[in-house]
Amino acid sequence: MTDFFEFQSKTKILSGRGALLRLPNEIRLLGGSRILLISDETLKKIGMTERIRSILQEENLQIAEIFTDIPTDSSLSVANHIAEICRDRQIDAIIALGGGSVIDTSKGVRMILSQKSDDILKLSGYEGLPAGKGIPLCIIPTTSGTGSEVTGVAVIRDENRNLKMEFISTNIQPDIAVLDPEMTVSMPPKVTAATGMDALCHAVEGYTCLQKNPLSDAYAVTAVRLVSENLVRAVKDGSDTDARIAMANAALMAGISFSNSMVGIVHGIGHALGAVSRVPHGTAMNILLPHCMMYNMDECEKGYADLLLWLAGPEIYAATPESGRAHACVRFIRRLSEQLRAICGLPLTLSEAGVSKADFERIAETSLRDGANLVNPKYVDRDVILSILEKAY
Numbered sequence: 349m350t351d352f353f354e355f356q357s358k359t360k361i362l363s364g365r366g367a368l369l370r371l372p373n374e375i376r377l378l379g380g381s382r383i384l385l386i387s388d389e390t391l392k393k394i395g396m397t398e399r400i401r402s403i404l405q406e407e408n409l410q411i412a413e414i415f416t417d418i419p420t421d422s423s424l425s426v427a428n429h430i431a432e433i434c435r436d437r438q439i440d441a442i443i444a445l446g447g448g449s450v451i452d453t454s455k456g457v458r459m460i461l462s463q464k465s466d467d468i469l470k471l472s473g474y475e476g477l478p479a480g481k482g483i484p485l486c487i488i489p490t491t492s493g494t495g496s497e498v499t500g501v502a503v504i505r506d507e508n509r510n511l512k513m514e515f516i517s518t519n520i521q522p523d524i525a526v527l528d529p530e531m532t533v534s535m536p537p538k539v540t541a542a543t544g545m546d547a548l549c550h551a552v553e554g555y556t557c558l559q560k561n562p563l564s565d566a567y568a569v570t571a572v573r574l575v576s577e578n579l580v581r582a583v584k585d586g587s588d589t590d591a592r593i594a595m596a597n598a599a600l601m602a603g604i605s606f607s608n609s610m611v612g613i614v615h616g617i618g619h620a621l622g623a624v625s626r627v628p629h630g631t632a633m634n635i636l637l638p639h640c641m642m643y644n645m646d647e648c649e650k651g652y653a654d655l656l657l658w659l660a661g662p663e664i665y666a667a668t669p670e671s672g673r674a675h676a677c678v679r680f681i682r683r684l685s686e687q688l689r690a691i692c693g694l695p696l697t698l699s700e701a702g703v704s705k706a707d708f709e710r711i712a713e714t715s716l717r718d719g720a721n722l723v724n725p726k727y728v729d730r731d732v733i734l735s736i737l738e739k740a741y
Contacts, residue, residue, distance in 0.1 A: 353561035372407030378484035380441025427456030493543025495603015542630030554605035574598035612724030
């Protein structure tokens with residue numbers, strides 16, 4: 349056991365069927381009266397933003413502003429723009445409805461407002477953000493992967509430098525997370541698969557990175573088990589609400605784990621793939637995870653061996669020789685990825701994801717600037733990144 353660790357998870361979690369109906373009371377308890385709803389155009393078109401509006405209206409709460417012009421990768425300029433709208437409209441609470449980009453954007457807006465800043469770039473750094481003015485933030489995820497509804501991390505793209513920036517602070521953690529299967533049943537199979545593998549990656553890295561601790565471990569292994577038992581079910585049948593809520597809980601628990609233990613090389617390279625080659629984040633995690641695990645194997649062998657129990661179950665774990673469990677863990681994840689490709693076409697290689705080898709150097713240089721590599725269990729340099737990219741191609 350580690351000699352010293354820090355752990356924090358302050359987000360109140362509402363999880364299960366009908367969780368959305370509890371939202372108005374939670375907003376009211378947080379003191380919200382002029383509410384900003386941040387979402388995206390797709391969710392607006394299919395009626396989800398109107399669904400949130402109607403739930404609030406039934407309890408005499410009004411949405412003062414709805415903003416849905418969110419890019420695929422959240423951006424610094426958009427966060428600054430929305431914060432200015434909030435000041436003009438005297439917004440005192442934020443609800444974010446959507447996936448990772450929407451959620452990270454909402455965290456960025458809350459950061460700007462709480463710090464009374466005019467530019468989010470002035471707030472960049474690691475654990476240096478004071479509490480500031482309280483602006484209630486409620487997250488309703490419509491995907492099950494990022495875990496961002498409970499994390500102290502926001503990844504926001506600097507479009508001028510073509511770089512994904514990480515803002516990390518316990519003061520970024522949202523106040524409320526609402527997990528309701530009603531919000532995820534419309535997720536397409538490929539998105540379900542990609543976001544599910546993102547959750548798995550968070551749990552694996554959370555269990556093996558340098559800041560791991562007993563509490564983060566407990567969340568990580570439970571998340572691994574839930575993904576193993578429910579991801580394929582959710583991809584095959586999106587209307588399976590039991591599988592949907594299990595995956596939502598898996599993503600959330602993996603988020604709590606890695607928010608405290610941090611992530612490593614998979615995310616360090618994955619962020620760069622998103623910034624340079626526009627590979628969707630979950631797709632990048634799915635492709636990179638087994639290759640990065642093999643690179644970390646000599647430092648993480650025991651951890652990977654432990655995870656085999658939660659991935660494959662007690663019978664396979666017991667039947668696998670102790671010396672082979674870590675490699676069996678990687679093989680299990682490879683087979684899961686292959687199964688997902690067969691079901692829904694989730695890319696298994698960088699070439700399938702449309703990445704050009706001509707971009708490898710730029711990806712490597714971008715990755716080297718990513719803070720996730722700093723807490724990877726094993727040293728990462730340019731040659732290591734290029735080698736992993738070649739193997740993943």
